[in-house]
Each structure stands twice: as structure tokens, then as C-alpha cells.
Amino acid sequence: MATKQNRKSTKNxxxxxxxxxxxxxxxxxxxLIAGIVGVIALRRGNDAxxxxxxxxxxxxxxxxxxxxxxxxxxxxxxxxxxxxxxxxIQPLVISYNWTSGPYNQAVRPDATSNDITAGIKxxxxxxxxxxxxxxxDELSFTPDTDWPADTRFTVRVADNLINSDVAIDDKxxxxxxxxxxxxxxSFNLYPAPNAKKSVIGVAVISFNYPIITSEFNxxxxxxxDGTKLDFTVKFDKFRRTAVITTAPVQITNDDQIIRLKLxxxxxxxxxxxxxxxxxxxxxxxxxxxxxxxxxxxxAADDTNGNAQQLVLVNMTATAATNTDWGKYVExxxxxxxxTDDEKSDENPHQWADDEITPDVIAHxxxxxxxxxxxxNPTGVYQYAFSYDVSAANRFIFVRVAxxxxxxxxxxxxxxxxxxxxxxxxTRTVKIAGSGALLSLAGDKKLGIMARGGATAAHVxxxxxxxxxxxxxxxxTYNIFSENIEFKGWSxxxxxxxxxxxxxxxxxxxxxxxxNYASIDLGAYLDxxxxxxxxxxxxxxxPDATAAQYSDRRLILLTNLGIxxxxxxxxxxxxxxxxxxxxxxxxxxxxxxxxxxxxxxWAGRTDDDGHADIPELSxxxxxxxxxxxxxxxxxxxxxxxxxxxxTAPMVDYSKFDVDxxxxxxxxxxxxxxxxxxxxYRAGEDMVAAGIVKNKSFKALAGIPVxxxxxxxxxRDALTxxxxxxxxxxxxxxxxxxxxxATGEWQVRLYSLDSRGRIDTSLGVATFRVADFVPDxxxxxxxxxxxDTDGWIGVDGMRANVSLRNLFGTAATDKRxxxxxxxx
Numbered sequence: 001m002a003t004k005q006n007r008k009s010t011k012n013x014x015x016x017x018x019x020x021x022x023x024x025x026x027x028x029x030x031x032l033i034a035g036i037v038g039v040i041a042l043r044r045g046n047d048a049x050x051x052x053x054x055x056x057x058x059x060x061x062x063x064x065x066x067x068x069x070x071x072x073x074x075x076x077x078x079x080x081x082x083x084x085x086x087x088x089i090q091p092l093v094i095s096y097n098w099t100s101g102p103y104n105q106a107v108r109p110d111a112t113s114n115d116i117t118a119g120i121k122x123x124x125x126x127x128x129x130x131x132x133x134x135x136x137d138e139l140s141f142t143p144d145t146d147w148p149a150d151t152r153f154t155v156r157v158a159d160n161l162i163n164s165d166v167a168i169d170d171k172x173x174x175x176x177x178x179x180x181x182x183x184x185x186s187f188n189l190y191p192a193p194n195a196k197k198s199v200i201g202v203a204v205i206s207f208n209y210p211i212i213t214s215e216f217n218x219x220x221x222x223x224x225d226g227t228k229l230d231f232t233v234k235f236d237k238f239r240r241t242a243v244i245t246t247a248p249v250q251i252t253n254d255d256q257i258i259r260l261k262l263x264x265x266x267x268x269x270x271x272x273x274x275x276x277x278x279x280x281x282x283x284x285x286x287x288x289x290x291x292x293x294x295x296x297x298x299a300a301d302d303t304n305g306n307a308q309q310l311v312l313v314n315m316t317a318t319a320a321t322n323t324d325w326g327k328y329v330e331x332x333x334x335x336x337x338x339t340d341d342e343k344s345d346e347n348p349h350q351w352a353d354d355e356i357t358p359d360v361i362a363h364x365x366x367x368x369x370x371x372x373x374x375x376n377p378t379g380v381y382q383y384a385f386s387y388d389v390s391a392a393n394r395f396i397f398v399r400v401a402x403x404x405x406x407x408x409x410x411x412x413x414x415x416x417x418x419x420x421x422x423x424x425x426t427r428t429v430k431i432a433g434s435g436a437l438l439s440l441a442g443d444k445k446l447g448i449m450a451r452g453g454a455t456a457a458h459v460x461x462x463x464x465x466x467x468x469x470x471x472x473x474x475x476t477y478n479i480f481s482e483n484i485e486f487k488g489w490s491x492x493x494x495x496x497x498x499x500x501x502x503x504x505x506x507x508x509x510x511x512x513x514x515n516y517a518s519i520d521l522g523a524y525l526d527x528x529x530x531x532x533x534x535x536x537x538x539x540x541x542p543d544a545t546a547a548q549y550s551d552r553r554l555i556l557l558t559n560l561g562i563x564x565x566x567x568x569x570x571x572x573x574x575x576x577x578x579x580x581x582x583x584x585x586x587x588x589x590x591x592x593x594x595x596x597x598x599x600x601w602a603g604r605t606d607d608d609g610h611a612d613i614p615e616l617s618x619x620x621x622x623x624x625x626x627x628x629x630x631x632x633x634x635x636x637x638x639x640x641x642x643x644x645x646t647a648p649m650v651d652y653s654k655f656d657v658d659x660x661x662x663x664x665x666x667x668x669x670x671x672x673x674x675x676x677x678x679y680r681a682g683e684d685m686v687a688a689g690i691v692k693n694k695s696f697k698a699l700a701g702i703p704v705x706x707x708x709x710x711x712x713x714r715d716a717l718t719x720x721x722x723x724x725x726x727x728x729x730x731x732x733x734x735x736x737x738x739x740a741t742g743e744w745q746v747r748l749y750s751l752d753s754r755g756r757i758d759t760s761l762g763v764a765t766f767r768v769a770d771f772v773p774d775x776x777x778x779x780x781x782x783x784x785x786d787t788d789g790w791i792g793v794d795g796m797r798a799n800v801s802l803r804n805l806f807g808t809a810a811t812d813k814r815x816x817x818x819x820x821x822x
Contacts, residue, residue: 050104050163052096052137054170059090059147060178061209069185069206069241077190078202080236080243091142092175094155095134096168104165105136111161114756119158124151125713127747129760144747144760148270149180149209180209180267182274187260187281191317192248196409199289201246201258201281210239210268219263222246224283225256239268249283251410256283268743290317290406292416295398299423302372306514307425307451308386310372311398315381318407325371328404331387332364332397334419351395353419364397390510392453394422424511427452429540431553432516436480440534440559440637441580444522448540450506450515457504457517458547460539462497463524465531466631466638470597471496472535472554473642474628480642483551484537493537493552498528501544521557525636532636534558560585560632560639568695570615576605576632576639584609589633592616592643596624605632667695668702670748670762678767681739684732687746689762691727700725705749705757708733711742720751741768776810778802780817 065085070078096106107116116130116139128143139157157171185204192198201222213235222229222244230247246258259280264273294314302308311331334351337343367387374384389396402415432447448457464472477485486492493499506515525532534557541547563575576585590611592601600621605611616627627643672689679685687706693699701722706729708717717733731746744766752758783797798817802810 050101050166051099052106052166052168053099054094054096054168054173056092056094056173056175057090058175058177059092061149062086062089062146069236070204070243075190075193077193077200077245078186078188078204078243080234080241082237084236084238086238089142089146091140092153092155093133094139094157094173096137096166098137101167102165104163106163106166106168107132107136107139107161108163109136114752116161119161121156121158123154123156126153127709127713144763145745146209146269147177149177149267150272151270152176177270178208179272180207180211180265180270180274182207182262182265182277184260184277184279187279189258189281189283191406191408195248197251197286198248198408199251199283200248201244201260201283203244203260203279203281205242205244205262205277207240207242207265207267207274209270211274212266212268213239213242216242216265219265220244221261223259223261224249229258251283251286251289253285253287255285257281258283286410287413289408290315290410290412291414292400292412295400295416295418295420297396297398297420297423299425307512308372309388309423309512310374311369311385311387311396311420312374313383313385313398313400315383315406317410318381319383320405320407323404325383325385326369328401328415329369329385330399330401331367331369331385332361332399333367333389334360334364334395334397336391336394348393349395351397351419353417356397356417356419361397367396388512389422390512392424392511396420396422425452425514427454427542429454429457429542431538431540431555434482436554436556437561437579438521438534438555438557439579440557443520444534444557445518445520446538446555448504448517448519450509450517450542451513453509453511454515454542455506455509456542457506458541458544459502459504459519460547461500461502461519461521461524462493462537462539463500463528464493464497464535464537465528466533466535466633467531467597468496469535469629469631469638469640470593470595473640474595478645479554482553484554497537500524500527501547503544521555525557533638535638556639558639559637560588560634562630562632562639562641564630564641570617572613572630574605574611574613574630576609576611585632585634591631591633592627593629593631594621594625595628598625600625600627666750666759666761667693667697668699668750668759668761669694672746672748672762672764674746674764674766676766678769679735680770681735681741681768682737684734685766686730686732687764688728688730689748689764691723691729691748691761693727698725699723699727703751703755704729704761705751706731707745707747707749709745709747710740711744712740716744720755735768739768741770743767776802776804776813778815 063086065087068081068084071081071083073079111119111132113131116132120130120139120141122141126143128141130139130141132138133140152174153176154172154174159171162168162171183206185206187201187203189199189201192200217233220231220233222231229249232245234243234245235241244260249256249258257280260278262274262277264276266273292313293316294312296312297310298312299307299309311329313329336348338349338351338355342349367389369385369387372384372386374382376382387396397417397419399417400415402412405411429448429450432449438444438446448459450457473479475487475491477487484493502519504517506517508515521534521536524536525534536555536557538553538555539547539550541550559579561577561579563577565573565575567573574590576588576590577583578585584605584607586605586607586609588605588609590603590605590613591599592613594600600616601613603611603613613630621627629640630643631638631640668691670689670691672687675686675688687708691699691704703720703722705718705720707715710716717731719731721729723729745763746766747763748761749757750759750761779801781799783799796819800815800817802813802815804810
């Protein structure tokens with residue numbers, strides 16, 4: 001038994017070892033297969049991830065909302081335009097564009113504004129606001145102040161801001177803002193005020209960024225034929241436009257050239273400098289200063305709307321106010337035919353300048369003319385002379401003689417003459433006046449005006465039923481415009497109205513006469529099957545075909561006027577008045593119509609003609625119930641206005657209204673200012689402001705934070721405080737003796753519930769500068785000292801001129817003098 005036991009024990013270890021190795025091999029194989037499968041799965045997972053490509057814009061400096069960089073003085077001389085408005089600061093927008101895989105938002109949906117601000121770094125640091133937009137596929141950054149010039153920025157987006165299912169090709173971007181540039185917009189000559197026979201040069205230079213103005217004069221030279229010429233410089237409040245005015249230049253018998261050279265100018269913020277600029281203007285010789293530059297003819301309306309024929313004479317300078325124009329301007333009506341053959345063919349002759357001879361003038365008819373007031377373009381010296389030629393297809397000859405004087409004392413050396421085709425008013429027929437309301441309490445007649453030889457007025461009168469008001473508004477872009485434009489070609493006024501056609505002839509269809517007629521709309525009130533409301537669409541033209549395609553004007557024959565005021569809570573306050581006497585239209589039915597024509601709200605006006613319409617939110621009132629019109633009805637009298645319309649609105653130009661558009665999320669905004677605009681280091685600066693709440697809620701206890709930053713963007717003072725009930729505050733700050741010079745900022749922020757900065761409410765700027773004493777230049781000349789020989793002591797007189805650093809007269813300065821006789 002023992003032997004048997006020993007044999008068994010010697011055989012089992014090999015079998016166990018073999019079994020263990022086999023098991024290990026199987027396990028390793030399984031692990032290897034699992035690893036391969038995992039790698040494949042991981043690779044497939046990466047392939048299935050959303051891939052996005054990063055793009056971004058290069059922000060530029062804010063631009064002006066208008067292009068008028070100068071205004072003109074009463075002497076028609078350019079001056080800076082401080083009434084311009086800068087556009088909003090252009091934001092940096094980083095866009096993540098889908099390229100492959102299932103779509104997911106790039107930015108984490110649960111990322112808050114604070115997460116976004118903390119997760120994005122911009123270098124060099126710029127204070128501003130980050131925001132998510134574009135449905136989570138865009139990040140935008142708007143700096144608190146405009147971008148600096150020629151500065152390279154690097155933006156890094158943290159990994160934890162990006163959706164874990166999104167792979168973005170570039171989370172770090174870099175861009176460089178544009179360089180500062182200078183442009184000579186104009187360099188022209190103007191008569192020198194209070195200096196006869198002299199001109200001044202005025203150059204306008206604009207910049208795409210604010211510049212350092214303190215160094216501008218040192219980098220500018222102006223020369224007259226190689227000799228330095230004095231000048232003054234005036235900047236606009238944006239420091240982006242410079243108006244350079246030279247000293248008066250006396251007109252001589254020879255041409256003179258004023259040359260301007262501007263060296264490189266640095267931006268107020270950022271790097272780089274402008275390129276060098278040069279410009280020149282030629283001062284013409286005396287006999288070429290005042291001359292006729294152009295003769296034209298036009299037909300234009302006078303102040304009463306009547307057409308008049310005018311000859312326009314353009315001069316190179318202003319004529320003397322006492323000029324007897326009748327002696328210098330002559331207008332002749334040239335013969336209709338030059339030869340008998342043309343007369344037999346009834347083909348009027350087409351006259352040319354080189355055909356005018358004394359014999360032609362002898363057979364021409366001199367036309368009576370007179371100088372008439374005419375609004376000239378700024379900087380244009382234009383004079384208008386009226387004439388009257390009603391015969392068609394005729395020509396006139398205009399002659400301007402030499403010898404009359406300019407306001408500056410120069411004379412016209414050479415006259416001028418031109419042959420011109422007579423200008424006639426355009427052949428038109430139109431509705432007299434503007435607007436869409438015609439009082440039902442009046443004679444109910446619509447005025448028509450015709451001119452330019454129109455023989456008749458062709459009228460298409462479409463009477464619209466009041467049941468079609470919803471279509472009249474929903475199917476047009478602006479129902480109260482001068483020309484109603486329908487949204488589609490398949491639906492027009494013919495689909496909702498009864499159309500009447502009428503022709504009104506004129507007894508005197510001469511080319512220059514204005515004819516008037518009228519249409520009695522009251523005669524059409526009961527022409528649409530019991531609907532006696534006065535809703536008309538009118539088309540007028542000189543012929544029937546043109547009337548089919550002419551402008552469509554809505555005319556509302558009513559005695560009800562409607563004014564709607566939209567409230568902050570999206571409700572509306574309605575006022576209805578009687579147009580006949582201006583009294584409130586009490587107990588008037590008010591309906592708000594939906595797109596389908598059914599009323600979605602109904603009410604009546606009170607004794608004051610007033611009704612309140614609640615908010616009709618889009619969530620509840622949409623599709624067929626979307627409000628399109630507010631209708632006032634009293635019997636057969638109906639008036640209406642669109643519910644959602646940008647026009648007609650109150651014309652703010654008729655009122656003294658000023659302010660700014662505000663797009664912030666918070667109802668708070670602030671006006672911040674300092675007690676002075678410029679300080680020395682070591683002085684006390686006081687910043688103050690007033691905060692207003694556009695919702696008119698109480699301000700007391702609202703926390704805000706004020707920050708004062710130096711020109712390098714570093715915080716000099718941070719102060720958190722709560723507002724008083726009136727919203728006013730002030731902060732005193734002592735500027736350190738070692739403070740950096742340049743532009744400082746005081747900015748006020750609102751705070752969120754955690755005490756962190758939420759929104760910028762207002763900002764003010766001030767400058768810290770090193771003051772230097774005013775440098776003055778004194779010059780002395782002795783009367784008679786420029787003559788050869790000796791001068792006597794008796795009666796000797798010296799002329800002293802004292803000017804300050806900027807070239808202006810230094811007044812109220814005490815001057816002492818001494819003379820040494822040798």
C-alpha cells in the first residue's frame with residue numbers, strides 16, 4: 001500500500017503543473033482578447049465622438065454709426081463733429097463648428113456664467129464679460145473698453161468647460177488686433193474769415209483708434225512753398241479725428257502750395273504707430289480764385305411744393321452779397337428750329353454750344369429770371385435762377401458775364417456760357433399730402449396732384465371690407481407706408497377688395513403747370529354689400545397701365561384716432577380720440593384680432609377714451625390666435641393699427657429726447673463722473689455717480705462694487721458698498737505720488753447673490769499727467785526797424801506779441817521792457 005501511495009504521489013504533481021499552465025494560458029488569452037476588444041471599443045468610441053473645428057474672428061475697434069466726421073461752421077469751414085455715436089464694442093466670438101459624429105453642444109450645458117469666466121484665460125489680461133451664445137456652440141467676449149491696437153492676444157479654454165462627448169481641434173487661439181492707421185479725408189482751401197484776399201487750409205485726418213493727442217503737434221509740420229506755416233489742431237472728443245487749420249495765406253499772382261507732413265502717431269492704447277502721411281493743397285493765383293465752375297439746369301419743388309425750373313450756377317467762392325445778378329446772368333430760349341427743313345418735319349433742333357452765334361442770339365427770346373433761395377450742399381457755392389418754359393423739347397442758352405466780385409474781394413476774370421436742354425417736371429400723378437387718415441367728419445375728398453404734362457389722372461380705388469383687416473395686415477410688410485408691399489405674389493389687394501376705376505381729365509396739361517383734383521371717397525362707402533366702413537387702397541398714375549403697377553396707399557376714412565403705449569410688463573394702454581374735435585372716444589368697441597380674423601381679446605373704452613390690453617404672450621397666443629391688429633369700432637366707423645409693428649411710431653425728432661440704448665440683463669444702469677478730468681500724482685480724486693433702476697424699484701440696500709484701475713489695468717482701489725435710496729454715491733481716492741500717468745478708469749459693477757461681479761453699470765475716465773509750466777513765445781518788432789539807416793528816439797514804439805505753447809494769444813500777462821541806447 002505504501003508503494004502504491006508513493007507512485008501516486010510522484011505522478012500527480014506533473015499533472016497539476018500542466019493543468020496550472022493550461023489554465024494560465026487560457027487566462028492570458030482571454031485577457032489579451034479583452035484588451036484587443038477594449039482597444040477596438042475605445043477606438044470606436046473616439047470615432048463616434050462629436051468632432052468640432054474652432055474658428056474665431058479678429059475684433060476691430062468700434063466704428064462710428066455715421067460717416068460725417070466733421071460739421072461745418074456758419075462760414076462753411078469744417079469743424080470736429082462731437083455729435084457722432086460709436087457702435088458697440090466688437091466682441092471676440094469663438095465658434096465651434098460641427099464636422100463629424102453625433103451632434104452635441106460644445107460648451108457644457110450646465111456651465112454657469114461664472115464657470116465660463118473662470119475657465120477662460122485671455123492674455124494679456126483684458127477686463128470684460130464672457131458669455132455663451134449660438135446654442136452653446138459659441139463663446140463671446142466683450143471687453144469693458146475698446147480693444148487696443150496691434151496687440152497679440154492668446155485665449156485658452158479649460159478642458160472642463162467643453163462637453164465630455166465633444167472633441168475640439170484647438171482650445172487655444174491667438175489673434176492680433178489691427179494696426180492703428182491714419183487717413184487724410186480732405187485737405188481743402190476756404191476763404192479766411194475776417195481776412196480779405198486770403199485763404200486758410202483745412203485738413204481732416206481720421207484714425208481707426210484713439211490716439212495720443214499730446215504728441216500730435218510735435219509730429220506735424222505745415223509749410224507754404226518750403227516755409228513753415230503756423231497751424232492749429234482741434235480733436236474730437238473720441239480722439240479719432242483731427243481738424244488742422246493753417247494760418248491765413250495771402251493770395252498772390254502766382255500759385256502757392258501748402259504741404260502737410262505727419263510723422264508716426266501712437267495709439268492711446270496698444271502698440272505700433274501710424275505710417276507717415278503727406279498731403280498738399282494748391283493756392284491758386286489771384287485771377288483764378290473766383291470763377292464759374294459749372295452751369296446746369298433742374299426742375300425742383302419750391303417750399304410750397306410747386307415745381308419750378310432753375311438754372312444753377314456753381315462758383316468757386318461766395319459772391320458778394322450786393323451782386324446785381326441781373327447784369328451778369330442772361331437766359332435765352334433758343335429757336336425751336338434752325339432750318340426750314342426741320343420746321344417742315346416738326347423736328348425741334350438739338351442745339352449745341354458751338355452753334356451759338358450772335359445771329360442765333362438775335363433770333364432767341366430772352367427769358368425773365370430772378371435769383372431764388374436754394375439749399376446748397378455744404379461747401380458748394382451755388383446760385384439758383386428761375387425761368388419758365390412750358391413748351392416741350394426746347395433748349396436754352398445761359399451766359400454768365402465776367403466782372404462781378406467775390407466776398408473776399410476777387411473778380412471773375414472770364415465768364416462762361418452753356419447750352420442746356422430745358423428741365424421739365426417729371427410726368428407724375430400722385431396723392432396730395434402724406435399719411436393714411438382722412439377725417440370722416442370732413443368732406444371725405446382725397447386730393448390728387450398732377451404735373452409734367454399729365455393729361456389725366458387714372459385712379460384704381462379698392463374698397464376693403466372690415467372683415468379683411470387681419471389679411472390686410474398679416475399679408476403686408478408695413479400697411480401704413482407710402483407703398484403697401486405684399487409678402488407674396490399670389491395674394492394681393494384684389495383678393496380682399498372691390499375695385500373701382502376712375503379717370504379724371506385736366507383742362508391745362510402744360511409741362512410746368514401743377515393740376516389738382518379730388519376723389520369723393522364718401523360716395524363709395526356703401527358700395528360693398530352693406531359694409532360701410534372706409535378702408536381704401538388707392539393707386540394713381542398718368543395712364544391706366546401705370547396705375548396697375550403704381551404705389552399702393554392705404555387711406556382710412558374714419559373719425560377714430562388710436563394711440564397705443566406699450567408698457568414694460570408687455571401690456572398695452574390704448575387711447576382713442578375723435579379726430580373731428582380731439583375729444584376722447586368713449587364707449588368705443590376694441591378688439592384684438594388674431595391671424596384668422598377672430599377676436600382674441602375684446603373690451604370698450606372708458607369715458608376718457610382709454611382701454612387697457614393685457615399681455616398676450618406668445619406661449620398662449622400663437623398660430624391662428626397670434627394678434628395682428630387692434631381694431632376700434634363705433635357703428636360703421638372703423639379704425640385700426642397693427643399689433644406688432646415697428647411703424648408708425650412716435651417721431652422722437654419732434655421732442656427733446658436724449659439718451660442711449662441699453663441692452664444689459666440687469667435693470668440697473670449708472671452715470672459715473674469725476675470732479676475733474678485731469679489730476680497730478682498725489683492729488684485727491686473724487687468719483688461720484690447716480691444709479692437708476694429702469695423698473696423704478698427701490699435702490700436702497702442693493703450691493704455694488706466700484707473699481708479704480710490704472711493705465712496698465714491694475715486695480716488701484718476696490719470698494720464694495722450698498723446704495724442709498726436715491727442711488728447717489730461718491731468715492732474719494734488719493735492718487736499715489738508714484739502713480740502711472742495716462743488714462744485711469746472708475747467702473748461700477750452690480751453683484752450677484754454670492755457677491756461676485758455681475759454686470760458693468762457705468763464707467764468714467766480721468767487722466768493723471770505730469771504738469772509742466774506753460775511755455776510762451778515772445779516776439780518784438782520796432783516800428784520802422786526794418787528800414788535801412790537810423791531811427792530817432794522820439795516816438796519810438798515796439799510791437800510785442802506773446803503766444804502760449806499752443807499758438808493762441810497769451811492774455812492778461814504782465815510785460816516789462818527796457819531799451820539800451822548805443
